[in-house]
Amino acid sequence: MVAKLFADHEPESGDRILFPGIGSNAPFIHAVKRWCDKHDAPMPEAVAVELDPVRIDDVEENLEDVDVDVQERDFLESSIPRDLGEFDYIIGNPPYVPVTQLNDGEKEQYGEEFDTAWRRFDLYILFFERGLELLADNGRLVYVTPEKFEYISSGDALRELLTNYHVQEINHIDQDWFPDLKVYPAITVIDATESDRTHIVTRTNEERTVSLPTDGSSWAAPIRGGIDIEDTGVTLSDITVRISAGLATGRDSLFVSDKDDVAPQLIEEGWAYPTVSGKQLRTHDCPYTDDLILCPYDERGNLVSENELGAYGDWAEIHRETLEERSCVQKRNRPWYDWHNAPPMPEMLRPKIVCKDVAKEPEFWGEPEGTVIPRHSVYYIVPKSHIELDNLLTYLNSEEAKKWIEANAQKAYTDHVRIQSEMIEDLPIPKEFAETMQTSLV
Numbered sequence: 031m032v033a034k035l036f037a038d039h040e041p042e043s044g045d046r047i048l049f050p051g052i053g054s055n056a057p058f059i060h061a062v063k064r065w066c067d068k069h070d071a072p073m074p075e076a077v078a079v080e081l082d083p084v085r086i087d088d089v090e091e092n093l094e095d096v097d098v099d100v101q102e103r104d105f106l107e108s109s110i111p112r113d114l115g116e117f118d119y120i121i122g123n124p125p126y127v128p129v130t131q132l133n134d135g136e137k138e139q140y141g142e143e144f145d146t147a148w149r150r151f152d153l154y155i156l157f158f159e160r161g162l163e164l165l166a167d168n169g170r171l172v173y174v175t176p177e178k179f180e181y182i183s184s185g186d187a188l189r190e191l192l193t194n195y196h197v198q199e200i201n202h203i204d205q206d207w208f209p210d211l212k213v214y215p216a217i218t219v220i221d222a223t224e225s226d227r228t229h230i231v232t233r234t235n236e237e238r239t240v241s242l243p244t245d246g247s248s249w250a251a252p253i254r255g256g257i258d259i260e261d262t263g264v265t266l267s268d269i270t271v272r273i274s275a276g277l278a279t280g281r282d283s284l285f286v287s288d289k290d291d292v293a294p295q296l297i298e299e300g301w302a303y304p305t306v307s308g309k310q311l312r313t314h315d316c317p318y319t320d321d322l323i324l325c326p327y328d329e330r331g332n333l334v335s336e337n338e339l340g341a342y343g344d345w346a347e348i349h350r351e352t353l354e355e356r357s358c359v360q361k362r363n364r365p366w367y368d369w370h371n372a373p374p375m376p377e378m379l380r381p382k383i384v385c386k387d388v389a390k391e392p393e394f395w396g397e398p399e400g401t402v403i404p405r406h407s408v409y410y411i412v413p414k415s416h417i418e419l420d421n422l423l424t425y426l427n428s429e430e431a432k433k434w435i436e437a438n439a440q441k442a443y444t445d446h447v448r449i450q451s452e453m454i455e456d457l458p459i460p461k462e463f464a465e466t467m468q469t470s471l472v
């Protein structure tokens with residue numbers, strides 16, 4: 031990282047360097063000092079910022095031979111730019127703290143002060159914004175962070191901000207760098223100049239130079255070597271009525287059983303529907319299983335009232351205590367016999383396409399009968415009525431669609447892709463579907 035920091039511009043006397051969040055053994059300060067000694071370059075005037083007083087004590091013991099102004103303060107505090115001034119070099123490993131771990135006061139304060147404090151942001155995203163604010167003209171910033179800012183929707187504002195800079199390089203490094211953390215790390219090199227050419231190094235050591243989108247949209251496709259699906263201007267969302275995760279009951283072990291174990295009255299009175307889980311899609315290689323799920327909704331999607339529950343009511347009464355323990359009842363005041371969330375029955379019980387929500391590689395199955403209730407680990411895609419299910423299925427399982435999904439999906443740990451509606455609804459759709467759509471509109 032230090033070699034990248036000084037690659038195009040060796041430190042000169044009068045240059046300034048900033049170390050945000052230096053940690054207890056100040057690895058970057060030592061590495062910069064070593065680099066300067068080795069290259070016979072002057073150590074730039076150094077400022078380090080660290081919030082944690084215990085780490086500061088350790089650092090000070092650790093830094094006897096380096097001249098650094100170590101400041102115990104919050105790097106995200108609004109007075110920092112005024113107090114610290116500008117820097118020619120900034121290098122660090124910012125804290126990775128998701129918004130869910132911040133208190134309401136912090137969320138509000140960051141929301142007011144940072145353009146990038148957007149949706150489910152993370153402190154490392156704010157460290158980028160603050161660092162860029164402190165970067166002198168022609169300065170360079172090098173951070174190691176999770177790679178997620180490249181493609182998550184909460185990274186939109188940061189990606190937009192970065193269009194005013196030159197993202198010179200993104201180097202995707204091995205997960206083993208942080209053995210205790212479940213992150214895919216990347217080293218990002220940013221110059222305070224303008225250029226749209228970015229050198230990418232992938233985790234498999236492929237290298238290429240790309241232009242990143244300038245409208246804040248995901249960088250996943252150019253970074254991962256996205257494919258060229260002919261741009262017809264039509265996406266999956268244009269030819270579908272619904273794309274969503276399947277349903278959660280809050281206690282599948284109760285609601286779901288083999289059809290032979292379900293009381294005949296429950297089946298006769300229509301409370302039981304075929305169902306499938308993500309795992310079963312793979313093991314059965316189709317959405318049709320022997321499992322039934324008990325459902326207190328009518329086919330229009332209305333929750334049946336308690337006095338009309340019939341055999342379902344008798345079944346639920348036996349399990350009342352367990353049903354009442356579920357968080358949807360305790361915390362969200364849902365009726366005790368209800369599911370975790372309401373199923374959109376009319377849209378869901380239609381011919382559809384299903385896939386696992388997290389998979390090593392995306393794979394889709396048809397559910398042409400339109401009878402199966404997909405469970406939470408299944409994603410379902412309901413095409414508009416004029417779209418041929420089989421054609422769409424063939425396209426979704428094609429190499430080109432697969433590559434697009436792999437390039438655009440968020441990654442789940444251990445190299446799986448996560449199917450999410452906000453990603454898959456943007457899947458470009460080939461001409462033949464676009465033409466069908468035009469015909470149907472006419």
Ligand SMILES: C[S@@+](CC[C@H](N)C(=O)[O-])C[C@H]1O[C@@H](n2cnc3c(N)ncnc32)[C@H](O)[C@@H]1O
Nearest residue numbers: 051052053079080081082104105106123124125
């Ligand atoms: C991921 S650690 C990196 C430590 C060190 N740079 C390294 O690579 O080992 C992030 C550091 O930032 C510090 N930190 C967290 N929030 C901070 C803030 N708001 N201002 C300054 N430092 C902060 C933490 O105490 C921690 O030392």
